[in-house]
Amino acid sequence: DAGVTQSPTHLIKTRGQQVTLRCSPISGHKSVSWYQQVLGQGPQFIFQYYEKEERGRGNFPDRFSARQFPNYSSELNVNALLLGDSALYLCASSLGQGVTQYFGPGTRLLVL
Amino acid sequence: GENVEQHPSTLSVQEGDSAVIKCTYSDSASNYFPWYKQELGKGPQLIIDIRSNVGEKKDQRIAVTLNKTAKHFSLHITETQPEDSAVYFCAAHYPNFGNEKLTFGTGTRLTIIP
Numbered sequence: 001d002a003g004v005t006q007s008p009t010h011l012i013k014t015r016g017q018q019v020t021l022r023c024s025p026i027s028g029h030k031s032v033s034w035y036q037q038v039l040g041q042g043p044q045f046i047f048q049y050y051e052k053e054e055r056g057r058g059n060f061p062d063r064f065s066a067r068q069f070p071n072y073s074s075e076l077n078v079n080a081l082l083l084g085d086s087a088l089y090l091c092a093s094s095l096g097q098g099v100t101q102y103f104g105p106g107t108r109l110l111v112l
Numbered sequence: 113g114e115n116v117e118q119h120p121s122t123l124s125v126q127e128g129d130s131a132v133i134k135c136t137y138s139d140s141a142s143n144y145f146p147w148y149k150q151e152l153g154k155g156p157q158l159i160i161d162i163r164s165n166v167g168e169k170k171d172q173r174i175a176v177t178l179n180k181t182a183k184h185f186s187l188h189i190t191e192t193q194p195e196d197s198a199v200y201f202c203a204a205h206y207p208n209f210g211n212e213k214l215t216f217g218t219g220t221r222l223t224i225i226p
Contacts, residue, residue, distance in 0.1 A: 004155075031212060033212055033213075033214075035214075040219075041218060041219070042116075042118075042201050042203075042216030042217055042218055042219055043156065043201070043214075043216050044216075045213040045214065045215070048211045048212050048213065055210065055211040055212070056209060056210070056211025056212070056213050058213065090155055090156070094212060096212075099144045099205050099212050099214075100144075100146070100158070100161060101146075101158070101212060101214065102158060103148070103155040103156045103157070103158075104155050105154055105155045106154075106155045
């Protein structure tokens with residue numbers, strides 16, 4: 001069975017640009033969460049979406065936004081990129097009723 | 113909010129020996145505690161989890177114990193093998209926000225010495 005998939009795998013942007021990251025959950029999973037993982041640290045919660053509605057938002061600025069589509073895939077958008085946004089962005093999916101989350105391979109974003 | 117502390121940050125173990133990683137959490141209402149293994153260049157892989165109504169759970173060479181009174185939980189890996197080398201993260205879920213947010217520890221880099 002296919003796990004969580006994310007695209008692209010790597011991305012290089014310059015300061016001030018905008019980026020869109022994509023995630024497809026495990027088949028049958030209705031919840032998608034986004035996490036940011038800075039090198040050497042644990043993942044930090046950004047958003048959770050369940051049935052296309054935002055269920056939670058972490059301590060991130062409004063430059064970060066996300067949405068979930070009818071097929072439960074999701075996009076994370078980051079505007080006005082800063083050097084500090086360089087990180088591994090992880091998507092995790094779950095059934096939405098039990099918390100158990102499975103992570104994708106991540107998108108590594110480098111902001112120059 | 114929830115805070116999770118993880119120790120040690122690095123751990124080297126001789127192949128075949130056991131490894132133990134410990135985490136403490138701050139909010140007594142936390143009810144779910146997963147452990148993830150992350151290999152270089154990959155996303156975190158769920159290896160075992162435990163809920164607050166259970167004190168111990170085992171899956172082959174991996175076990176997790178939970179002490180709710182002391183608010184700490186531990187990962188035990190027995191008969192370690194070279195492929196166990198990775199970074200391990202503990203996490204906790206605090207249910208009162210109505211979402212699935214996991215709060216992670218800072219990770220333990222485990223190295224198995226052949």
